[in-house]
Amino acid sequence: MNGMSASQINLIVGLGNPGREYEGTRHNVGFQVTAAFMKSLPSVFNRKEKYSSVYWEGRFKGRNLLVQHPLTFMNLSGKAVAALAEARGISPSEIIVAYDDMDLPLGKIRIRKSGSSAGHRGVESLIEYLGTSHFPRLRIGIGRPAAGSIDHVLAEFEDDEKPVLDEILKVSVDALTLSLTRGVGHAMNSFNSISREPEKTTNPGEKPEPC
Numbered sequence: 001m002n003g004m005s006a007s008q009i010n011l012i013v014g015l016g017n018p019g020r021e022y023e024g025t026r027h028n029v030g031f032q033v034t035a036a037f038m039k040s041l042p043s044v045f046n047r048k049e050k051y052s053s054v055y056w057e058g059r060f061k062g063r064n065l066l067v068q069h070p071l072t073f074m075n076l077s078g079k080a081v082a083a084l085a086e087a088r089g090i091s092p093s094e095i096i097v098a099y100d101d102m103d104l105p106l107g108k109i110r111i112r113k114s115g116s117s118a119g120h121r122g123v124e125s126l127i128e129y130l131g132t133s134h135f136p137r138l139r140i141g142i143g144r145p146a147a148g149s150i151d152h153v154l155a156e157f158e159d160d161e162k163p164v165l166d167e168i169l170k171v172s173v174d175a176l177t178l179s180l181t182r183g184v185g186h187a188m189n190s191f192n193s194i195s196r197e198p199e200k201t202t203n204p205g206e207k208p209e210p211c
Contacts (some may be wrong), residue, residue, distance in 0.1 A: 066090075099137065104143075136175065
């Protein structure tokens, strides 16, 4: 790995599962975020297939930037990311990973400079193959169901959730852009308190109870 500044992001990774049957599912929201980010870019990024992934390469603010979607399925994501990072001399601290998080409600995101996997199989794989948990991540809330976690993450967003998803994709693109331009710390301060959760309605005459 090279000795570039740890504050500079050179690789954005979206986590998800390959295949049409997984498109639009909650577990693939990392793919959706990175796809939305690339649509926001003024310059053209070239698409390539290598390192068990599809990735895009282009210029951002005068420097080289890579955006990657591993095609290994979620639990082997780290294999693809580590291969591309090693080939390009990118250290873990220069990678930001976007992925779904059941511990956050839909409408919220969290940016962190490092952390555990919290049981996310894709992040577990990244930690294993990169040999460290010290890489930035953008966690996108998808909510946790009372039961049936696997069915939940592999299901598509409900129609009434899609407006919130659209808003949070825009927020996530802004968060990634700020991470690239001013650093992950600035993005944390600016976006970790933002919420786009659906408004909860009460019955007529119903008074909210104190917490």
